[in-house]
Amino acid sequence: GIQVEQSPPDLILQEGANSTLRCNFSDSVNNLQWFHQNPWGQLINLFYIPSGTKQNGRLSATTVATERYSLLYISSSQTTDSGVYFCAVAGWRDDKIIFGKGTRLHILP
Amino acid sequence: EAQVTQNPRYLITVTGKKLTVTCSQNMNHEYMSWYRQDPGLGLRQIYYSMNVEVTDKGDVPEGYKVSRKEKRNFPLILESPSPNQTSLYFCASSLDPGVNQPQHFGDGTRLSIL
Numbered sequence: 207g208i209q210v211e212q213s214p215p216d217l218i219l220q221e222g223a224n225s226t227l228r229c230n231f232s233d234s235v236n237n238l239q240w241f242h243q244n245p246w247g248q249l250i251n252l253f254y255i256p257s258g259t260k261q262n263g264r265l266s267a268t269t270v271a272t273e274r275y276s277l278l279y280i281s282s283s284q285t286t287d288s289g290v291y292f293c294a295v296a297g298w299r300d301d302k303i304i305f306g307k308g309t310r311l312h313i314l315p
Numbered sequence: 316e317a318q319v320t321q322n323p324r325y326l327i328t329v330t331g332k333k334l335t336v337t338c339s340q341n342m343n344h345e346y347m348s349w350y351r352q353d354p355g356l357g358l359r360q361i362y363y364s365m366n367v368e369v370t371d372k373g374d375v376p377e378g379y380k381v382s383r384k385e386k387r388n389f390p391l392i393l394e395s396p397s398p399n400q401t402s403l404y405f406c407a408s409s410l411d412p413g414v415n416q417p418q419h420f421g422d423g424t425r426l427s428i429l
Binding site for chain 1 (some may be wrong): 346350
């Protein structure tokens with residue numbers, strides 16, 4: 207099946223800093239999503255982005271499908287951005303959804 | 316309000332005692348799935364369903380059963396729970412995994428099997 211790798215596994219930043227999270231996947235995909243898991247454990251959709259670039263406020267994402275990676279950018283980080291960010295993909299061969307192991311982000315005040 | 320509802324939110328039980336975690340969605344979604352989340356492993360898909368009476372194994376189906384008798388409900392059944400099934404479980408739904416529709420997650424069920 208598809209392998210999904212996220213990097214870095216952990217990231218500690220000061221409030222106001224920018225960050226880039228990466229998601230690599232091993233096969234072509236027809237679905238790629240980014241999620242944020244907040245400290246209360248809730249999973250929040252950030253982007254559905256199997257290709258191209260999207261922006262939502264301070265967050266943006268780019269997926270380069272031909273090179274099998276996606277990037278999540280967070281600008282001007284706030285403490286409320288802390289939590290774990292997951293990338294999840296679905297391939298063309300079946301309807302399984304595979305998650306990466308996540309990047310844990312700590313934003314310090 | 317569009318939502319995915321899981322019950323119970325927390326459960327402590329003993330090895331071998333059958334349990335069911337319910338999941339219901341009110342968005343008329345075709346696709347529903349169950350995940351377990353364990354430290355260091357991220358979320359792993361247990362089972363998924365593309366529609367009523369259609370279910371398929373995810374990556375970690377052993378020890379679990381599901382059913383999809385109605386579109387809105389997708390219960391997760393542990394016939395004989397064991398301690399290695401202690402985990403945080405999430406149910407999710409979406410219109411279809413291959414179209415531009417996000418997955419909606421329930422708030423999670425924390426299961427402890429003693």
